[in-house]
Amino acid sequence: MTLSKPxxxxxxxxxxxxxxxxxxxxxxxxxxxxIHATEESEAIDLMKLSQLDAVLCDCSGKSDAGLNILRFIRNPKGPCDPKLPVIMTASDASVTKVTQARDAGSTEFVAKPVSVATMTKILVSALEKQRPFVESEQYFGPDRRRRRVNVNKPRRKSDQTTAQG
Incomplete structure (x- = not known):
């Protein structure tokens, strides 16, 4: 698996x-x-000035800087493209951290250390196989559902009566 363009x-x-x-x-x-940034403010300034295809953002430790950057990007009224792919990373990838990143609109999440094969797979998913975006009052980001589940039954009770005749 390789990226299709630079x-x-x-x-x-x-x-x-x-x-x-x-x-x-x-x-x-x-x-x-x-392009590397070590401070939250530096990352935000670089996003305003650079043509980016994606952001890889660390959220390790107790700092909220990584999540703040993600929220800055996902703000539909902000200066950045709110649909810019954002891959969150962490060396301490707890369920809480992954959930926070997902709920803030992360495109992907990868635990460190990460192999080249895994990073390539994540980049292809984030850049070339993008999921549809959900825009609501509570959430702006990629659709959090990964799989389509076929349950082979009606979704609502009213569908059952319609199907039965």
Whole structure:
């Protein structure tokens, strides 16, 4: 699995060691250009000035900076494209952290450390096989449902009576 074209990704990761590893993984996954930010304000400024295809955003530790960046992007009235793919990463990928990222509109979530094969799969999913977006008062982001489940029965009681005649 490979990316179909060269992409530019903003990487927000305050940890320089982790950021170097992720930059290498992104390049080996086929990303052409990686722009790195270590501060929340720097990432937001770069998003306003750069043509980005995606954002890879760390949400490790106790800081809310990664989630704040995600919420900034998903604001439909903000200066960024609210449908920009956002991949959240964390070295401490707890259920709570994954749920917070999902509920804030994350496109994908990947635990660190991440292999080149996994990153490539995540990038293809986020950039080239995008899910439809949901826009409501409570949520703006990709459809959180991953699979279509066929239950082979009517959805409502009224459908049952209509089907029976």
């Amino acid at each position: 992409y530019t990704v903003l990487l927000f990761d305050p940890n320089p060691h982790s950021a170097r590893i992720l930059q290498t993984v992104l390049h080996q996954s086929g990303v052409k250009s990686v």
